[in-house]
Amino acid sequence: MTYLTFEDSVLDHADERGCLSYGDAQALLSQHGFTVADLYADNHGVSWVHLDERNAQALLNWLGY
Numbered sequence: 599m600t601y602l603t604f605e606d607s608v609l610d611h612a613d614e615r616g617c618l619s620y621g622d623a624q625a626l627l628s629q630h631g632f633t634v635a636d637l638y639a640d641n642h643g644v645s646w647v648h649l650d651e652r653n654a655q656a657l658l659n660w661l662g663y
Contacts, residue, residue, distance in 0.1 A: 605663050612654035623652040630661050 601607040611622050618626065620634075627633055637649050637660060648656035 618652045618654050
């Protein structure tokens with residue numbers, strides 16, 4: 599599948615609730631030089647609940663997209 603944006607590709611991997619699997623979240627963060635532990639060190643103003651759920655949009659926001 600071809601995506602118009604990187605964000606679209608991430609969102610396409612989310613489940614019906616908009617969340618990524620733990621493995622997909624790890625891979626996304628790793629591509630940007632981060633780990634899941636980094637999420638908990640500083641939430642960057644993103645909802646803790648959404649980060650804990652591995653919400654795809656929240657993770658993208660955390661990464662600065």
